[in-house]
Amino acid sequence: MPIRVLVWxxxxxxxxxxxxxxxxxxxxxxxxxxxxxxxxxxxxxxxTFESQPDHGCTAEVLDATDVVIWWGHKLQxxxxxxxxxxxxxxxxxxxxxxxxxxxxFSRIFKRLMGTSCxxxxxxxxxxxxxxxxxxxxxxxxxxxxDHFILDxxxxxxxxxxxxxxxxxxxxxxxxxxEVFRSLCTWQRGMGKVVYxxxxxxxxxxxxxxxxxxxxENAVRWAAPTVDSKRANFGKKTxxxxxxxxx
Amino acid sequence: MPIRVLVWxxxxxxxxxxxxxxxxxxxxxxxxxxxxxxxxxxxxxxxTFESQPDHGCTAEVLDATDVVIWWGHKLQxxxxxxxxxxxxxxxxxxxxxxxxxxxxFSRIFKRLMGTSCxxxxxxxxxxxxxxxxxxxxxxxxxxxxDHFILDxxxxxxxxxxxxxxxxxxxxxxxxxxEVFRSLCTWQRGMGKVVYxxxxxxxxxxxxxxxxxxxxENAVRWAAPTVDSKRANFGKKTxxxxxxxxx
Amino acid sequence: MPIRVLVWxxxxxxxxxxxxxxxxxxxxxxxxxxxxxxxxxxxxxxxTFESQPDHGCTAEVLDATDVVIWWGHKLQxxxxxxxxxxxxxxxxxxxxxxxxxxxxFSRIFKRLMGTSCxxxxxxxxxxxxxxxxxxxxxxxxxxxxDHFILDxxxxxxxxxxxxxxxxxxxxxxxxxxEVFRSLCTWQRGMGKVVYxxxxxxxxxxxxxxxxxxxxENAVRWAAPTVDSKRANFGKKTxxxxxxxxx
Amino acid sequence: MPIRVLVWxxxxxxxxxxxxxxxxxxxxxxxxxxxxxxxxxxxxxxxTFESQPDHGCTAEVLDATDVVIWWGHKLQxxxxxxxxxxxxxxxxxxxxxxxxxxxxFSRIFKRLMGTSCxxxxxxxxxxxxxxxxxxxxxxxxxxxxDHFILDxxxxxxxxxxxxxxxxxxxxxxxxxxEVFRSLCTWQRGMGKVVYxxxxxxxxxxxxxxxxxxxxENAVRWAAPTVDSKRANFGKKTxxxxxxxxx
Numbered sequence: 016m017p018i019r020v021l022v023w024x025x026x027x028x029x030x031x032x033x034x035x036x037x038x039x040x041x042x043x044x045x046x047x048x049x050x051x052x053x054x055x056x057x058x059x060x061x062x063t064f065e066s067q068p069d070h071g072c073t074a075e076v077l078d079a080t081d082v083v084i085w086w087g088h089k090l091q092x093x094x095x096x097x098x099x100x101x102x103x104x105x106x107x108x109x110x111x112x113x114x115x116x117x118x119x120f121s122r123i124f125k126r127l128m129g130t131s132c133x134x135x136x137x138x139x140x141x142x143x144x145x146x147x148x149x150x151x152x153x154x155x156x157x158x159x160x161d162h163f164i165l166d167x168x169x170x171x172x173x174x175x176x177x178x179x180x181x182x183x184x185x186x187x188x189x190x191x192x193e194v195f196r197s198l199c200t201w202q203r204g205m206g207k208v209v210y211x212x213x214x215x216x217x218x219x220x221x222x223x224x225x226x227x228x229x230x231e232n233a234v235r236w237a238a239p240t241v242d243s244k245r246a247n248f249g250k251k252t253x254x255x256x257x258x259x260x261x
Numbered sequence: 262m263p264i265r266v267l268v269w270x271x272x273x274x275x276x277x278x279x280x281x282x283x284x285x286x287x288x289x290x291x292x293x294x295x296x297x298x299x300x301x302x303x304x305x306x307x308x309t310f311e312s313q314p315d316h317g318c319t320a321e322v323l324d325a326t327d328v329v330i331w332w333g334h335k336l337q338x339x340x341x342x343x344x345x346x347x348x349x350x351x352x353x354x355x356x357x358x359x360x361x362x363x364x365x366f367s368r369i370f371k372r373l374m375g376t377s378c379x380x381x382x383x384x385x386x387x388x389x390x391x392x393x394x395x396x397x398x399x400x401x402x403x404x405x406x407d408h409f410i411l412d413x414x415x416x417x418x419x420x421x422x423x424x425x426x427x428x429x430x431x432x433x434x435x436x437x438x439e440v441f442r443s444l445c446t447w448q449r450g451m452g453k454v455v456y457x458x459x460x461x462x463x464x465x466x467x468x469x470x471x472x473x474x475x476x477e478n479a480v481r482w483a484a485p486t487v488d489s490k491r492a493n494f495g496k497k498t499x500x501x502x503x504x505x506x507x
Numbered sequence: 508m509p510i511r512v513l514v515w516x517x518x519x520x521x522x523x524x525x526x527x528x529x530x531x532x533x534x535x536x537x538x539x540x541x542x543x544x545x546x547x548x549x550x551x552x553x554x555t556f557e558s559q560p561d562h563g564c565t566a567e568v569l570d571a572t573d574v575v576i577w578w579g580h581k582l583q584x585x586x587x588x589x590x591x592x593x594x595x596x597x598x599x600x601x602x603x604x605x606x607x608x609x610x611x612f613s614r615i616f617k618r619l620m621g622t623s624c625x626x627x628x629x630x631x632x633x634x635x636x637x638x639x640x641x642x643x644x645x646x647x648x649x650x651x652x653d654h655f656i657l658d659x660x661x662x663x664x665x666x667x668x669x670x671x672x673x674x675x676x677x678x679x680x681x682x683x684x685e686v687f688r689s690l691c692t693w694q695r696g697m698g699k700v701v702y703x704x705x706x707x708x709x710x711x712x713x714x715x716x717x718x719x720x721x722x723e724n725a726v727r728w729a730a731p732t733v734d735s736k737r738a739n740f741g742k743k744t745x746x747x748x749x750x751x752x753x
Numbered sequence: 754m755p756i757r758v759l760v761w762x763x764x765x766x767x768x769x770x771x772x773x774x775x776x777x778x779x780x781x782x783x784x785x786x787x788x789x790x791x792x793x794x795x796x797x798x799x800x801t802f803e804s805q806p807d808h809g810c811t812a813e814v815l816d817a818t819d820v821v822i823w824w825g826h827k828l829q830x831x832x833x834x835x836x837x838x839x840x841x842x843x844x845x846x847x848x849x850x851x852x853x854x855x856x857x858f859s860r861i862f863k864r865l866m867g868t869s870c871x872x873x874x875x876x877x878x879x880x881x882x883x884x885x886x887x888x889x890x891x892x893x894x895x896x897x898x899d900h901f902i903l904d905x906x907x908x909x910x911x912x913x914x915x916x917x918x919x920x921x922x923x924x925x926x927x928x929x930x931e932v933f934r935s936l937c938t939w940q941r942g943m944g945k946v947v948y949x950x951x952x953x954x955x956x957x958x959x960x961x962x963x964x965x966x967x968x969e970n971a972v973r974w975a976a977p978t979v980d981s982k983r984a985n986f987g988k989k990t991x992x993x994x995x996x997x998x999x
Contacts, residue, residue, distance in 0.1 A: 045320040107377055109644050130450050130604040131353055147911045150696025152601050154732040155434050157973045173885045174899060176450050181425055182917060188926040192883045204422050205644025355890050391684045394667045397942025398847050400978040409668060419639045430672060434680040438637045451890025486892040527962040599869055623845055668942050673917055696868050696914050709899050
């Protein structure tokens with residue numbers, strides 16, 4: 016059975032920013048979705064901030080989703096509570112979540128991390144990013160050499176305020192000498208969470224073969240693996256909650 | 262300079278439940294605070310749900326607090342947003358947080374974990390809990406033998422829905438055969454978070470020397486260690502946030 | 508392409524201990540190998556302490572092996588240096604290793620852990636073991652309910668002297684009230700290491716459907732995922748080593 | 754009671770290499786020991802490869818040692834088995850170990866890690882290293898700003914073949930664009946292990962205030978915290994080992 020992927024993208028920068036429009040005429044989501052669609056292992060849907068209702072993240076849509084890829088930026092604070100709550104619950108129930116680039120500040124990522132998710136940042140310039148593998152052999156870096164280079168990217172620097180990752184798979188350096196944990200994993204409930212750094216809207220990162228390879232690997236890795244029998248894990252839980260709430 | 266501790270306790274069960282009133286006539290918070298007060302290493306304040314304003318957790322109080330100990334139960338959902346937000350920010354800025362027993366469902370713990378924090382539970386009976394050390398040598402279990410026993414406690418069982426702890430220091434078994442990760446640590450921002458399981462209000466756990474020893478150790482371990490220079494970590498952060506929000 | 512599995516078993520207890528002979532007439536290795544052989548996803552070989560040469564672990568055999576399952580006991584100290592060195596190198600190069608029961612004291616496991624790997628233990632009696640899942644959703648516990656029970660097993664208790672696992676997937680309790688981290692993972696180099704507790708030679712654990720399911724899941728999880736391009740990770744390594752050694 | 758520190762240094766490069774002799778006329782060990790000696794919190798001894806007997810690491814010396822700092826290089830393979838065995842056992846029993854720079858290839862570090870501990874490396878040139886804090890608030894980086902710079906150091910690059918650290922506290926970038934996890938911690942048995950990258954013998958790193966501050970912090974953090982009651986953790990261990998060995 017194929018892995019059912021939902022690529023979510025804010026979707027406004029590509030209309031408002033000329034460079035982004037040229038690079039991603041159909042939106043970042045289509046650039047990310049297209050390579051996945053080439054494999055029979057995936058079925059791929061997309062949604063944007065403006066999708067109706069619930070930014071395209073209804074219960075029905077998520078019922079048919081195994082892994083969500085999330086790209087957000089300037090509208091992040093405007094994502095509705097009901098969507099953030101629903102995404103969180105789905106991750107706890109086993110849905111995978113791949114968080115990209117500026118979505119480090121998405122409400123769903125901050126919710127799952129419990130921290131500010133802040134980082135250092137520089138007004139966009141052409142900077143060279145080198146991404147180094149720090150855990151060869153991990154499925155998410157399968158097929159990636161010991162490093163790869165993106166000639167034009169936006170700088171993100173430490174301290175990246177996230178909980179200590181379970182696995183730190185890649186670390187970047189930038190022309191300015193900054194470093195950043197660029198590919199990390201966490202577990203939340205029964206779900207797997209991946210953060211992957213590249214992808215500024217005015218650069219061609221989502222046309223880079225290595226970036227796309229990591230994203231595809233991450234989708235495979237984060238997919239739920241089983242009839243998870245969640246009921247059993249939950250049904251014996253504190254029953255006073257029903258009365259007293261929590 | 263002494264470590265400044267705030268012991269926070271919901272404070273209602275000890276008035277409403279006869280067994281609790283007998284065991285903790287001055288409240289759970291006083292039972293926890295009293296042993297700490299014997300050492301010149303600590304200055305100890307207390308607060309309860311009914312403390313005014315902000316359940317006793319104003320900015321001024323937290324300015325003078327290094328470590329918060331938190332015990333909550335039936336009123337957890339009623340803790341005000343402003344208090345949860347403030348506690349979270351303080352932990353990210355370096356304040357230590359020790360979460361006890363039923364406060365696994367406190368809003369601040371759930372906020373910091375990003376998960377449901379649910380667990381298995383049985384209507385209170387007299388059950389024997391054995392707590393085993395799984396990481397001897399760690400400062401929080403200093404002075405604790407390879408295990409200790411609480412003859413009367415409430416059962417908590419796995420799956421405990423929290424992120425993989427950075428350190429799992431003690432694991433409990435119960436008469437019914439259940440197990441539970443009873444003493445765990447996480448880091449959030451610059452702050453340290455500890456969860457410690459024992460402490461049902463109708464049992465004498467907060468009069469047990471081993472339990473009190475772990476709590477005191479945890480306070481020492483979770484205390485901020487330094488002039489943290491937070492400004493520097495923050496001031497170079499994404500400046501578009503000021504405009505676009507996050 | 509199938510995963511190539513080598514089931515290694517000391518192989519002497521089943522000849523010397525009557526109960527073991529009855530339960531495992533073809534050896535523990537055959538009991539573990541048989542269910543894997545039913546799937547086209549695996550090709551399965553076996554070897555024992557007495558296999559010639561190198562206890563059946565020659566370079567040629569390991570060249571054709573993706574995952575090794577290891578069961579050892581009284582002869583562990585007699586396993587040859589060359590075999591331990593070779594196994595370690597293969598794991599660092601990406602081979603998976605599943606360590607079972609008393610093989611916690613195998614030389615290869617101690618070599619990879621860097622610790623004593625000691626634990627508490629009781630002369631074999633009929634004891635009930637309950638194994639609880641502490642990380643639902645992980646591929647290695649796919650298809651396992653929230654717990655399962657083995658009516659007859661040997662007690663292992665904490666402190667289990669291993670490095671903090673990357674993931675703690677199951678925790679056991681025993682009739683005597685002891686607890687044990689029964690299913691854990693670590694990474695070493697490019698290889699994945701799993702420890703799984705059950706499997707005393709005089710009990711029927713390797714005929715238990717849940718135990719066999721976990722082992723099969725672990726094999727799938729620990730298999731190397733890719734053309735690992737080890738050369739690139741190694742070739743730029745300190746060249747003074749060639750001269751000065753290390 | 755002061756923390757008893759043993760600074761161990763191979764001690765030959767400073768005699769053979771002119772630049773090292775100028776920078777460290779009394780040896781690297783004295784440069785590291787001198788600042789610690791200024792505090793009443795420490796008592797400091799030193800030893801070198803040539804110390805007699807056992808490279809200065811006899812049982813008697815280690816009986817009087819809480820934390821060992823280790824710097825090694827070209828003679829690492831010649832350190833005697835008995836010394837490596839003894840150091841490992843002491844760490845498992847609670848002694849702290851701080852491993853510096855090229856001692857990533859020391860036998861004791863490789864023994865405790867279980868991996869090759871290899872890394873990328875370039876023939877020594879003047880390269881700028883920037884060390885970034887990735888976990889502010891941790892005691893080992895107390896008093897350190899968000900980063901510090903060493904103008905002249907030797908490049909070490911990922912993949913650094915060590916087990917996933919429990920905590921990654923600093924990450925370096927180098928002029929060539931490489932990155933390295935420069936300050937990491939692990940636990941082994943009851944002991945704490947720290948790796949800290951800087952310290953090439955021909956550069957002035959051990960005269961740098963930030964480097965020395967991290968080393969002092971690490972010594973405080975790695976010191977054993979308690980009467981560890983090891984006996985109890987060990988005495989119930991598998992008794993068949995006495996007969997059968999392990």
